[in-house]
Amino acid sequence: MVKWLVALVACSLFSGSAVAQPRPSTGSAGPASAFSQILGRPTDRAVTISVLSAATVDAFVEYGTTRGSYTKKTPVRTVNAGTPAEFELGDLSPSTAYFYRVQTKAAGEVEFTSRDAAYFRTQRKQGETFTFGVQGDSHPERLGKMYDPELYIQTMQHVAKDAPDFYFLMGDDFSIERLIERGNKSQSAVDAIYAHQRGFLGLVGKSTPLMLVNGNHEQAAKYLLDGTANNFAVLAGKARTNFFPLPAPGGIYSGNAEPVEHIGLLRDYYAWEWGDALFVVIDPYWHSDVAVDNEAGTRAPQQPVESNRDAKRRARGNDAGGNQAEQLANRQGKGNRDLWQITLGEAQYQWLGKTLHESKAKFKFVFSHHVSGTGRGGVEVAGLYEWGGEDRRGVDRFFQMRPKWEKPIHDLLRDTGVTIFFQGHxxxxxxxxxxGVIYQTCPNPADPTFTAFNAQAYKSGDIFPNSGYLRVTVTPDSAKVEYVRSFRPQDEGEGKTNGSIAHSYVVKPREPTPPAQSKPPEPKR
Structure with missing residues (x-):
């Protein structure tokens, strides 16, 4: 089945700014998908279904609370070829499972055709057990080196079988950097990258709402804005919000309410409660005036090969270049940058603090592409810049550089009882x-090399190689995280079983127990 899907691959068709869905062809671009449906922004009373079709069709959605019995339906509307259309299902009941199917009719057809039946659930009540899933960077542009479509389908099938309430993508899933390098500045080309992913994500997204986290390779970033409608940040921002129905402020969601010219609402940071948990997605890329990681049109600097002597010196912690953060920055070729310029921004920071302080949820989960959006490592870099307050020399400059902020971001997570911080990158x-805060770095879902990239940046913790995804089960009393491995049949062997659990752990609710409030040092007199 998997090989058959991979053999039916994408051949993108463009018409203006629209992009048609893949049609059967040959190659390795992903499963053919002339039609896809993606769920998004579920609330207690509504859900949105994004429909994408290769051909123009009339469509409606029918739904109900019993499998196979659809008692309600939306009005019929036209879905233009290659252009996503959103159907909102409203007047739903909280904490209820619904079943639905999309009906379509192309020009010249008399009867509507039923698409795959699927399901979703409205916002859970407190005390209910549920699951959600998380994947790290998929990087489809790194074919054979960090990505394999057959393996990606394997992971998507695992997730679909688990039927989580929603699924997080941690960023670097829609890289447009090759378009930038080639000067291919067109909405249709950017749209094709987002449409391509739907062929895979639709395996999960038809029954599980998707939550996107912005990554550095998306280049959906403030520093690229130039006031025109035809720049790569705008093209990426529009594709992101057109092809995936992401949350915006309203209903159970709070988040970024500031529209950006030529895009509208970015939908890049947002939060909501579900059952006994608070979920918070944050983003530095749309809020920093400089490139947070690599600049568009340039490849990230390659780390030089380390000699045996240098490796031994690094292992002893005796590198001459300063502390670990400075050494890492220098090895990455980014040592000259002022990383205080990388920021969540005033509005997002204040919103984050308010959201975390006001929530009484037992579990609090925060998602971002990476600590500060750049660098390597987890807790190793959590003490730096606006995340931890110190510069790379170990000097605390937080209140000098962020005079209006309550405390560094890590301190905010710690003091408000955040359970797990999830990152990719x-x-x-x-x-x-x-x-007391878990820093969880998420594995790639489709790396055929099964490598633990950048492991040298991690000096502690439980480290495992790719590939797979995280299944998180939340009960009223605990949250269990399981790393579900994915292997193709030819990859399996001793210690390599598809669907096996490589690592798991359980966390209990954390009560916010803030220490004495951080405050700037008294000025010298």
């Missing part, structure tokens, strides 16, 4: 802990 599985 580093391309491995790593579980660490700092001040």
């Amino acid at each position: 580093d391309h491995l599985y790593a579980r660490q802990e700092l001040d």
Whole structure:
């Protein structure tokens, strides 16, 4: 089945700014998908279904609370070829399972055709057990080196079988950097990258709402804005919000309410409660005036090969270049940057603090592509810049550089009882802990090399190689995280079983127990 899906691959068709869904072809671009449906922004009373079709069709959605019995339906509307259309199902009941199917009719057809039946659930009540899933960077542009479509489908099938209430993508899933390098500045080309992912994500997204986290390779970033409608940040921002129905402020959601010219609402940071948990997605890329990681159109600097002597010196912690953060920055070729310029921004920070302080949820989960959006490591870099307050020389400059902020971000997570901070970017599985907060780095879902990339940046914790995803089960009393491995049949062997659990752990609710409030040092007199 998997090989058959991979053999039916994408051949993108463009018409203006629209992009048609893949049609059967040959190659390795992903499963053919002339039609896809993606769920998003579920609330206690509504859910949104994004429909994408290769051909123009009339469509409606029918739904109900009993499998196979659809007692309600939306009005019929036209879905233009290659252009996503959103159907909102409203007047739903809280904490209820619903079943639905999309009906379509192309020009010249007399009867509507039923698409795959699927399901979703409205916002859970407190006390209910549920699951959600998380994957790290998929990087489809790194074919054979960090990505394999057959393996990606394997992971998606695992997730679909688990039927989580929602699924997080931690960023670097829609890289447009090759378009930037080639000067291919067109909405249709950017749209094709987002449409391509729907062929895979639709395996999960038809019954599980998707939650996107912005990554550095998306280049959906403030520093690229130039006031025109035809720049890569705008193209990426529009594709992101057009092809995936992401949360915006209203109903159970709070978040970024500031529209951006030529895009509208970014939907890049947002939060909501579900059952006994608070979920918070944050983003530095749309809020920093400088490139947070690599600049568009340039490849990230390659780390030089380390000699045996240098490796031994680093292992002893005796590098001559200063502390670990400075050494890492220098090895990455980014040592000259002022990382205080990387920021969540005033509005997002104040919103984050308010959201975390006011929530009484037993579990609090925070998601971002990476600590500060750049660098490598987890707790190793959590003490730096606006995240931890110190510069790379170990000097605390937080209140000098962020005079209006309550405290560094890590301190805010610690003092408000955050349970787990999830990040991607580093391309491995790593579980660490700092001040009671779990720092969880998420594995790639489709790396055929099964490598723990950047493991040298992690000095503590439980480290495992790719590939797979995280299944998180939340009960009223605990949250269990399981790393579910994915292997193709040819990869399996001793210690390599598809669907096996490589690592798991259980966390209990953390009560916010803030220490004495942080305050700037008294001025010298």
